[in-house]
Amino acid sequence: MPDLSLETIKAALAGQSLFEDKTWQLSPQAWQLTPEQAAQLEQIGPACLEFHQALETLYLRSVAGKNLLRNKQLLAPWVVDYLDRGKPADLVAHARDPKNRGAFPTVLRPDLLLTDDGFALTELDSVPGGIGLTAFLNKLYGSDTDAAVLGHKDAMVENFYQSLATLRPETRNPLIALVVSDEAATYRPEMQWLAEQLQRQGRRVFCLRPENLFPLGGELFFDVEGNPEKIDIIYRFFELFDWANIRIAADIMEAWQSGAVTIAPPMRHFQEEKLSLALFHHHLLKDFWAEHVSRRSLELLKKLIPQSWIMEPAPLPPGAVLDSPRVGGRMLSDWRELSGASQKERDLIIKISGFHETAWGARSVILGSDCSREEWQEGIEQALKLAPTNLHILQEYRKPKRVEHLLYEKSAGQPLSENSQADLPAVASSKAGRLRLCPYYFVVGGQARLSGALATFCPPDKKIIHGMVDAALLPSRV
Known part of the structure; x- marks a missing residue:
């Protein structure tokens, strides 16, 4: 696809706010992945899912005081102490509920730094932002005939929906509520955009605040033009530390317990702890991971996850x-x-x-x-x-390597952004920087589908790479 003009990008962003009060640098091109990098991304998703499956086994066996290995004695009660520490008792009990067995995050997003030695996986997020933004950028930088945008230009939206709808296969066209808390309000615009895209396809998906939900007869509803609509699936866009601030939390839990509503990602605290990466490297658990993760995924994760x-x-x-x-x-x-x-x-x-x-x-x-x-x-x-x-x-710390990418120039120090009104020259030049790549995998039918990857391109003096006014946010293509 030819380079995007500055005017095209600004016009697209002006018509749709994707982050609340956020700006970023703009580029005429998507981030270019090599075929080898794209092939590795295809392997990373299944490996991350295997990691989560093994982590569940590790946690539940630690809770029960069971042996971790088949033919060798290994008990690790300290694992559950680490993972449960500081968590409310009701949330811990919910995570251990047998009804939750085999419930894994529907979205997996590893944070990958591009280093001289390849990718380094520094975090594995199961409640990630950027889903709507990446889907939007895939559409913007792709075309109707372009299969080179990672996944394809509509993969993010479709696979996000399928990862949720398939949780209730008995319900035709389930009503899905994307519930965004006030703590996560920055991301509400992109979730609203996702909901609107799916509504245009006839899907019943709505972006709601927690206060929009109300209980009725043990089920959950929200109001549509004066008519109560029953919710089948909640996609919770908030971290579990925020659960105590959700006014309707008790009613959500009651509806889940009765089977009236499904919650994704599951509210299982051990799936959202960074220390699980340290457990992967713990010398006492070496045999456990070797026994519960396939050899191919194990070797890949060893290379990816920095010592922790x-x-x-x-x-x-x-x-x-x-x-x-x-x-x-x-x-x-x-x-x-x-x-x-x-x-x-x-x-x-x-x-x-x-x-x-x-x-x-x-x-x-x-x-x-x-x-x-x-x-x-x-x-x-x-x-x-x-x-x-x-x-x-x-x-x-694995230092990201210096790379280059085309960026549109700034004028008089003002960053180019969706909110910029300045009359800026449409000049793009190659800039040095460092890269974080965030691939999105949606779990459908037990398979992790690679659907897109958000590249965050930061100035070279930034040691910690994250979304910032000086960074460019880009989709990825092969």
């Missing part, structure tokens, strides 16, 4: 050492010894594991090599202070 550790400050007996990186060639017996690490040794990231308002949007991320020793020490102390209720993980 759980920052548990429990006191150790004399002579014991932590499962941690080394400082000055020595193993550690206390996490505070990380404070003495050299800047090179501080190529490490601290971030909160989950179930906290700072656990998304890079708000809790501290990169040791990019901060002062005092800031690094403060980050360590904060992680240990919060550990009784909110564990942090320490993760090896």
Whole structure:
């Protein structure tokens, strides 16, 4: 497809707000993936689904005190302690409910950094933003005859719908409520756009606030022009730490318990903890992962997931050492010894594991090599202070490599965006930057369907890559 003009992009964005009060840089081209990268993306989705399936087994066997292996003794009660820590008792009970067995996220979105050694998977999000935005950009940068946009230009919308509708195969044209909390309001416009796209196809999909829902006879409804409409499926667009703020939470749970409504992604806290990546690398669980993940997926995940550790400050007996990186060639017996690490040794990231308002949007991320020793020490102390209720993980930092992409120029320092009204010259030039790739996999019939990938292209001086005013947000094509 030919390059998109600045006028075409601005006109498309002006007609549809996709993020509340957000702006970004614009480009005439989608991000170009090599055939080899695209082939690897096709493998990553099934591997992430296998990871979730094994994680469920790990959690439930830890809860029950059961052996983790077939022919060897391995008990790990500490796993459930880590994953349940700080969670409300009713949410824990819900996650363990037998009705939830085999319930996995319907959307899987790994965060992949493009490094000199290939992709590095730093997080695995099961309540990701960007679904509507990526679908919109696929349409904008694709064409009716263009199959090169990753997936295809309509794959995001269709597979998102199928991942939900197939949860209730007995219901023809189920009514699906995309429930967006106030905490996640930034993403409401893109979910509204998704709902409108599906409504045009005759699908009954609506973007709602939690307060739009009301109970009636043990079921859930919302009002359409004075008429109550029964909800069959709730797609919850909010993190579980936000559950306590959902006024109608008890009624949602009652309707789920009776089978009147299906909730996706399932409200299972252990599926939303970053520390699961540290469990994957834990030396005591090596045999478990080898037994419950296929060899192909296991080798791929080993290459993708940076070494990660759980920052548990429990006191150790004399002579014991932590499962941690080394400082000055020595193993550690206390996490505070990380404070003495050299800047090179501080190529490490601290971030909160989950179930906290700072656990998304890079708000809790501290990169040791990019901060002062005092800031690094403060980050360590904060992680240990919060550990009784909110564990942090320490993760090896894999530096994204410098790459180049065409961007339209800024004028007088004003960023190009959907809200920009300036009369800017339509000049595109090659800029250096670093890349995060977020592929979207929708789980339909037990298969993870790759449907698109959002590329976030940041200036090269940005060490932590996320959506920002200086970044370009792009669809991906092969």
